[in-house]
Amino acid sequence: MAYGFDTLQIHAGARPDPATGARQTPIYQSTAYVFRDAEHAAALFNLQEVGYIYSRLTNPTVAVLQERVATLEGGVGAVCCSSGHAAQIMALFPLMAPGRNVVVSTRLYGGSVTQFSQTIKRFGWSAKFIDFDDTDAIAAAIDDDTRAVFCESIANPGGYITDLPVIAKIADDAGLPLIVDNTSASPYLCRPIEHGATLVVHSLTKYLTGNGTVTGGVVVDSGKFDWSASDKFPSLSQPEEAYHGLKFHETFGPLAFTFHGIAIGLRDLGMTLNPQAAHYTLMGTETLSLRMQKHVENAQIVAEWLEKDDRVEAVTYAGLKSSPYHKRVAKICPKGAGGLFTVTLKGGYDSCVKLVDSLELFSHVANLGDTRSLIIHSASTTHRQLTAEQQTAAGAAPNVVRISIGIEDPDDIIADLDQALSKASI
Structure with missing residues (x-):
């Protein structure tokens, strides 16, 4: 059954707790989770089975929030992390490499401008700032080293609205993912994936929580991008040495980016959302x-x-x-x-x-x-x-x-x- 937005914002991802019957999602304040046996543990670490290992990677409370936000955005999966800025790095991490660049809108939150113009240089990445109303300039800025296009749906601070379908076509024609920060709109006002976005990021701190109690972020995966269509995204299309040559896109299909975000991004960057913050955000999404x-x-x-x-x-x-x-x-x-x-x-x-x-x-x-x-x-x-x-x-x-x-x-x-x-x- 296809439920409406108001129903999904309350119920998506959440089920009564199987142990107690608790109706509200519990705060699973646990660092680690007991394996059934050695075979179960090995399967989890080999990404052959989905489950809980350690809360830097996965947590039951956070998992409910990930499913809820992904559902509200029309994505196939999501990865929660410690802040909106963390979400932006998490979104770029599987795509970028030293010498690569991202084409970004000039109309961004000031902290994002600093992150893209200064901080990412330390990874060997760079950003090209373009007025996204000048579509010819966007296309001209894309070169062989560009790996993503980034903008905000409703730009902070001015409230400018980006013409997402036009930007999405430019990115698609170049074989690149479009990343949209949807913080200022929320999925209630705008669903960027429906306009062609590949990835959607949020600062959970803002409208999704809505009450000034949380610092958190999320990356939502549309599941629609072909990461193997070119050799531009080896982290997703080529063998991963840490998992015995597993190819994320070949193995996980539409969920490749989501699995990479957890198995590599959270594992190594460690920008984890704590379960109490996830709980507060879940309550916020309900209204x-x-x-x-x-x-x-x-x-x-x-x-x-x-x-x-x-x-x-x-x-x-x-x-x-x-x-x-x-x-x-x-x-x-x-x-x-x-x-x-x-x-x-x-x-x-x-x-x-x-x-x-x-x-x-x-x-x-x-x-x-x-x-x-x-x-x-x-x-x-x-x-x-x-x-x-x-x-x-x-x-x-x-x-x-x-x-x-x-x-x-x-x-x-x-x-x-x-x-x-x-x-x-x-």
Whole structure:
């Protein structure tokens, strides 16, 4: 039977505990798991049987979350890990090698820009930053050493919506996987795999958990990419010495990337999600659709109010008819443009700082996707490490604040912004 999203966000992956009958997924706070016998242990270590060995690799609580998120995204499998940044490295790890590059959007979270422009150099990898509205430039940037294309569905901080089918075709024509960070949208608003994405990554920290209690990440595998179509992805298509010459794609088919992520990625990188965090996220997913509907409804109301305010120069919310990305909402995010956008203040940098300091209901934090309304001045915080040019390209110029609209009463959100804007405009 094909269940609807609201049913799957509660039930996917979860079954009553066979030992106790517990209805909620238990927190399996165990480091290791007893093998039935020596033969069972050998089969697990040889990847001949699926089961639990050690919680750096697999854990029953985490396994439920992996199945649930994969189901909500329309993927065949998923690998949870310790953070959204860990998920990005986990996604690239089987694909890249020294001298290889990834083509990425300029519209990314500031930490991701730093990760791609600086940190991955230590692996011998590199990134080419391209404006993803310039499709000719994307195609031109792809060369023989490119191994992936990376973007965000709804870009943080500006709320820009990426034309995923167009980007997916460019990647597909080049024989490359498209990796989409779907954190700002959640699978309720956007399912990138349906638009041609190969892999989807999330910071579980944000909307999927929704309550500011978890740091976690996940990589979802579409199962649709042919890793053996070329010699570009030897980690998946060629013999793996650590498993006696096993070929992941040949052996596991559509689940090759998922199995590699656990058997190699988590085994050696060790970026494991703890079971308590998985439990909190599972509880969060149960109300995902309800929260996202309210986030979108509130964001639309607040963005429309801000756009009409004389103290505001611009609002980037794609749900506004004035947005150049408004037409993409119906195609990419038919249930709404999300709860994230930026506001440009006429008073510049100083007004942004005063606004942040004057708000009372909003929380000034380096996070988004919480039930609470959040604000941050990206240029002095999350995007501080970037150059002025990079800040502007990412939508985080000095006169811009990022707002993550919560699920409070919209009149209260507006009242708080109104009083703070008055103080910021003096």
